[in-house]
Amino acid sequence: MTMSTRRGFVGLMSAFACTSLASRGLAQAPAVCSDPATLPLSQRSRRRALGYTSPSNDPQKHCSLCAFFTAGAGACGTCQMLSGGAVEATAVCTSFTKKS
Numbered sequence: 001m002t003m004s005t006r007r008g009f010v011g012l013m014s015a016f017a018c019t020s021l022a023s024r025g026l027a028q029a030p031a032v033c034s035d036p037a038t039l040p041l042s043q044r045s046r047r048r049a050l051g052y053t054s055p056s057n058d059p060q061k062h063c064s065l066c067a068f069f070t071a072g073a074g075a076c077g078t079c080q081m082l083s084g085g086a087v088e089a090t091a092v093c094t095s096f097t098k099k100s
Contacts, residue, residue: 033076034086043085047093050081056092064089067097 036044056062063069068080075089 033072033088039085043082046082046085050093050095052082052087052091052093054088054091056090058092061092061096061098062089063087063091063093063096065096065098066092067099068095 036047039047063077063079064071066079069077069087069089070080071077071089072086076086077089078084079087079093081093081095
């Protein structure tokens, strides 16, 4: 092997290792569909009134299983109870109604 081939191989392996580590970190990061600090006061108040919690403590109750949830990109969606506000699929609120 020449020096340039070894350098290329080591560079390729380094890039692969970094990509693997980065993708693992992203896969474990929780979904963030909206920043609560940037939500309008009406949305923050409605979430508080409905007991919106992310993530849900009950594996049988979360937004992706709710009749008011509409799936969006990734692990995000919208909720009719929150006037179409963005929610995480793993969240839940007191208005949870299981899809039929």
